[in-house]
Amino acid sequence: MANSKFEYVKQFEQPDSLLPNTWIVVRLDGRGFTKFSTKYAFEKPNDKRALDLMNAAARSVMSELPDITIAYGVSDEYSFVFHKSCTLFERRASKLVSTIVSTFTAYYIHHWPTYFVDGPPLSPPLPSFDGRAVCYPSVQNLRDYMSWRQVDCHINNLYNTTFWALINQGGMDGTAAELMLKGTFSADKNEILFKKFGINYNNEPEMFKKGSVVFRNYELVEPGTKKVSEEEAEEMSSSAVPEVKSKSQVEKDKKVRTKAKIVVEHLDIIRDEFWERRPWLLSGTPGKVPKEP
Amino acid sequence: MANSKFEYVKQFEQPDSLLPNTWIVVRLDGRGFTKFSTKYAFEKPNDKRALDLMNAAARSVMSELPDITIAYGVSDEYSFVFHKSCTLFERRASKLVSTIVSTFTAYYIHHWPTYFVDGPPLSPPLPSFDGRAVCYPSVQNLRDYMSWRQVDCHINNLYNTTFWALINQGGMDGTAAELMLKGTFSADKNEILFKKFGINYNNEPEMFKKGSVVFRNYELVEPGTKKVSEEEAEEMSSSAVPEVKSKSQVEKDKKVRTKAKIVVEHLDIIRDEFWERRPWLLSGTPGKVPKEP
């Protein structure tokens, strides 16, 4: 065929499959969102519409890619987790990253008018996201990654809440507010909020304080009843060859997953409880679909 | 800081910078576009609206990322080329790929109503794209890559044009048409088109036959006048250290690039002429902005 003369250029494609039996995290970040959020007058320190839109996009990504186990979002970033046994796209990094980033972007643009009802419509330059994939060998590494993002959320939100209170309610300018917060600890910021502005940080919305976690929901497991501890999860997932499930089992799992509702919650994902009550997140096996009330 | 306990997880990020002094091609492809094109009743074998939309998205990508030298699109795929001296995002593969794919997707969704005026609005599942980056060490390798895509365009379009003529005008079903075309050569297909349906393939729209090439337009160089041959281009770009231009030169180049019009054309990019008349594509130095008429 005439084409063969040039086809040799395919040889330059280099494989980029990620190490098997490791958890894959794809994190995406908004590009130039400081400027973008100014253009569309995002509320400070948190714009509920913008966060709801991020969550809606994330939920759509999870719905289109059932291989994703859990996602966690804060501000203009979102992390998507594939189970260590995942073989989607032969675990090719660029394919996994680009698919998630593209799908997320599509829904972000598409849902924009639903969440920014009264604002101006989107106009170029449009919002966009970049992303990357990272592998985590153990459950502990994965959970530490998730904890890292949630601690980051907390630290940033406490800072931003105080910073914007000083500006919006305290009448300071940005430089003065920054100077005032320099070197302060959490306790200091809590006190400023409370003493100066009567704000009890604990009463701030959970979404702002904890970020958003997205997952398929099944019946919660009572702690103590059928606890799947980290070690067991590790053990389960470390058995020789990601156990090949029978075809009928795979089909059954898929059906259960499709039925499962994808929820967006604002929970503490650092403590064990979250994971112990939702053993399906680490085991890779769907739980029990809750009965309709 | 409280965060430091978990921050160690950052160590798991692995560098993915692409080899310096090589041409970077990022190609994106529509995901599941067979199904998608059926849902929105794309015309067969080519839907002008869909191709115009692809081209509009590609032009927007180039406009937002001035580091892109040239792009080539056909069907639901698009290739974007970065000059070998490019240092955008430190040449990190995942960042380059995800940024292009996300930006492209954003404009594709955004411009949809402009191009599909009478059709139904987009609804989930939304169109999305995946992508990957490939490095080409020499100008010849790069041009062979571009030629590969354009030859592919030609082969597929001739096949599809004949196939759909057999179905739409010839009343065949898909299986019969496929059977009839099996083992045929280009000449056979040309003859079928002409004898059976009075179609002269040469008169088909250039966009269908050649695909679309997108680039910044400057004054064409007369062949022979100031020919920049491949060898010279190679030489220019192979000099020690991607020559560090002075800051003022970089600024000047940038201004010229911003003024330059991004055009979408349907030209033969296999022959030397295309490249010889547009030396800026391979040299990485912007040409002369044409005077307004």
Added chain:
Amino acid sequence: MANSKFEYVKQFEQPDSLLPNTWIVVRLDGRGFTKFSTKYAFEKPNDKRALDLMNAAARSVMSELPDITIAYGVSDEYSFVFHKSCTLFERRASKLVSTIVSTFTAYYIHHWPTYFVDGPPLSPPLPSFDGRAVCYPSVQNLRDYMSWRQVDCHINNLYNTTFWALINQGGMDGTAAELMLKGTFSADKNEILFKKFGINYNNEPEMFKKGSVVFRNYELVEPGTKKVSEEEAEEMSSSAVPEVKSKSQVEKDKKVRTKAKIVVEHLDIIRDEFWERRPWLLSGTPGKVPKEP
């Protein structure tokens, strides 16, 4: 400095650090050892001198690189294992592989006259080895790797023992022997050995049947007493951040390791017992140095 003009070429070096928190196995293989073993008249199916030389070289490698936890050798190949917490050479693949292969080769050449006392001295082309590194995320994956090599040893040795018995004692030529063994199972080969040649395969030397395992020796742990199960090992090694040991602890560990004797044994490394009685192999913490008798 005059050198700076060219120093940019350092930018082309690409990082190759292996994923943290994974077990690193470096396996080396003899290059062209079929020809080499003929040149020096290795005994078939096993040449004790050649295996002892491999083992001596491996022991020297372990002695020079205390970061190596365990090694396993069979025929002309040797696998060296670094603990998942290892940070030697920043885990750079090429540095780890080249250092092990070079050190191994040096001792192989150096010790040759000690093991091949009566044979001709080495002459060009000299024996050499190639190598590669592979990462294994879980203890189970690592143990499966080790089991894979030992099963391979068993399968090959049973085959070779029978094959060479047919030739050396049975008077067959290679082709006839090969044909006879085609499609046979282990039981068949055992029977051929026993019935035809009065060889009880079980009485063959352990080194031939099981290969050689090299490790630092400490006091064995009584099974049941202080069992360190796989799960515990996994857990231990999966805790957040490869626990940074105190400097004095690292020094103490180092001293213990230096005192420990490196042994070469021929044991079953597939069954749990081997690992349970030597918890230091998976925990990464040296055991108790046995008292001198």
Added chain:
Amino acid sequence: MANSKFEYVKQFEQPDSLLPNTWIVVRLDGRGFTKFSTKYAFEKPNDKRALDLMNAAARSVMSELPDITIAYGVSDEYSFVFHKSCTLFERRASKLVSTIVSTFTAYYIHHWPTYFVDGPPLSPPLPSFDGRAVCYPSVQNLRDYMSWRQVDCHINNLYNTTFWALINQGGMDGTAAELMLKGTFSADKNEILFKKFGINYNNEPEMFKKGSVVFRNYELVEPGTKKVSEEEAEEMSSSAVPEVKSKSQVEKDKKVRTKAKIVVEHLDIIRDEFWERRPWLLSGTPGKVPKEP
């Protein structure tokens, strides 16, 4: 087969083929040679025996691996260059690096007694080398790499020659000599050598000043006659698909290469002349074997 249960571990091997159409440089370095050279009382600043041994080992590597085009060595390091069209070992980095490092080490150990005739025999810890591979896309990049190493050789040798003259002839201790040379330029060092010790640096041995370059020797090409310029070399090597030579041509080339003498010389490899007179180094096509006198 019994083995299949564990064979899945092979999936963890990750491909490491180097980008096609790029020059591959494998550089090896002595490990801990400061200590090693003290142990065997190497002469300072240069030990002719040690350098001759390095060169002998490099020559043997080139003789065993005809794919190597040229090598350059200085002190305890050696760089081996594969032509950009090379496909040895499918261009796998670990295989290329480990093979070269192992072969080099083997000959270094083997030839030791030939070069260190009067010294003590080698004893553990034995000398060893580590290595890495780097890709260079253009001829210019490759030549700049070679120039970088030769400039480094010159700078270090001038420094070391002066440093050791101050110590050996000038009676200084190391600290005083270091202090004296701090901040000096080449001219200063030349002057110190000449004025203080009557040493004309230009008369120092070429091997010390220029390092050693190893290559297959053919008839030199008269400059101007059939000059193969850099640009032409670039062009030649940048044509589509590393031109597949006919089998008989490959065989013929191989024969010519085997006949060619591998020489070790001490020439300026920075200037064009070296490369212009030896066009086979960059073209990848062997030259004319010189007639025996």
